[in-house]
Amino acid sequence: MEFVSATILDGKATRDAIFDDLRTRVTALRERGVTPGLGTVLVGDDPGSHAYVRGKHNDCAKVGVTSIRRDLPADSTQAEVEAVLDELNADPACTGYILQLPVPKHLDSGALLERIDPAKDADGLHPVSLGRLVLGEPGALPCTPRGIVELLRRYDVPIAGAHVVVVGRGVTVGRPLGLLLTRRSENATVTLCHTGTKDLAAEVRRADIVVAAAGSPALITPEMVKPGAAVLDVGITRTDAGLVGDVHPGVREVAGHVAPMPGGVGPMTRAILVSNVVEAAERAAR
Numbered sequence: 001m002e003f004v005s006a007t008i009l010d011g012k013a014t015r016d017a018i019f020d021d022l023r024t025r026v027t028a029l030r031e032r033g034v035t036p037g038l039g040t041v042l043v044g045d046d047p048g049s050h051a052y053v054r055g056k057h058n059d060c061a062k063v064g065v066t067s068i069r070r071d072l073p074a075d076s077t078q079a080e081v082e083a084v085l086d087e088l089n090a091d092p093a094c095t096g097y098i099l100q101l102p103v104p105k106h107l108d109s110g111a112l113l114e115r116i117d118p119a120k121d122a123d124g125l126h127p128v129s130l131g132r133l134v135l136g137e138p139g140a141l142p143c144t145p146r147g148i149v150e151l152l153r154r155y156d157v158p159i160a161g162a163h164v165v166v167v168g169r170g171v172t173v174g175r176p177l178g179l180l181l182t183r184r185s186e187n188a189t190v191t192l193c194h195t196g197t198k199d200l201a202a203e204v205r206r207a208d209i210v211v212a213a214a215g216s217p218a219l220i221t222p223e224m225v226k227p228g229a230a231v232l233d234v235g236i237t238r239t240d241a242g243l244v245g246d247v248h249p250g251v252r253e254v255a256g257h258v259a260p261m262p263g264g265v266g267p268m269t270r271a272i273l274v275s276n277v278v279e280a281a282e283r284a285a286r
C-alpha cells in the first residue's frame, strides 16, 4: 500500500511572502510621510497572551511598522482600560490597534471593543467592522478568517463552488468565516457546525474544505474526511504534553491539503493583522 500524504499548507512560508510584500508597501507609505503604527493593549499577565503580543511586535519590526505597547495590570478598572483606548484613538502615531483577548472577567469586553475607533480596528472585531462584513462594505476583516482564505488562495485550493464545513461558531473565527466565504468574491457554500450539530461526521464527510475551530482536541478524525479534501486546523488546546489541535494526525493520510497546528493558520493570523494595519494606513493616505 502506498500512502500519499496531504500537501501541507505552510503558514510560515506564506506569512514570509506576505511580509515581503508588506515591507515594500510600508516603504512606499513612509516615502509619502505616512508611518503605520500598530498598538496592542494587554490587560493582565496570562503567559500565552504575553507571548502573542510579543510576537505581534516582532512581526511589526520585520516589516517596518512602528509598534506601541500598553500593558496594564490584571486589576485595572473598566475606566482605566477605557482611558488607554481613548488615548490610542487620539494618538496619530497609532494607525491601528488591538485589545488582546481574553480580558480579565471583571471587565466588559464588549464595551471595550466598542470603544475602539472603528477606523483603527486592526482585528476586524469591532461591531462596526463586523457589520461592514455582513453588508459587504470595505473595512478591516477578522484576521483568522482572512488568513484562511489567503492560505487557500496561495495554494490554489478552489473556493468558488466548494462546500466548506466550518466547525465552531466563535466570533473570532467560525461566525465571520462563514460570512467571508459566502461573499460573491469567494462564492463558497458554507455549513456552520457547532456543539448542537446532530451528526458532525455526516456534515464533515460532505466537505471539500473543512475548517476546525472548535477547540476540541482531535475532533476531526480520518474517517470523517472525504479523500482529497482540504483540512485546516485552527484549534489550540494547551495540555501538559503541549499544544494540540482539533485535527487528528491521521487525517494527513486522507486529505489532499492540510493546514497543521502549529505552522498553518496561526502565522497567517499574525500576518493579516499587520496587513490590516498597513491597509488602513493606505486607505487613510489616499
Ligand SMILES: Nc1nc(=O)c2c([nH]1)NC[C@@H]1CN(c3ccc(C(=O)N[C@@H](CCC(=O)O)C(=O)O)cc3)C=[N+]21
Binding pocket: 052, 098, 099, 100, 101, 102, 123, 143, 236, 243, 261, 262, 263, 264, 265, 266, 267, 268, 269, 270
Ligand atoms: N484581539 C485579539 N486578536 C487575536 O487575533 C487574538 C486574540 N486577541 N487573542 C488570542 C487569539 C489567538 N491568536 C493566535 C495567533 C497566532 C497564533 C500562532 O501563530 N500560533 C503558532 C504557534 C502556536 C503557539 O505558540 O501558540 C502556530 O500555530 O504555528 C496562535 C493564536 C490570536 N488571537
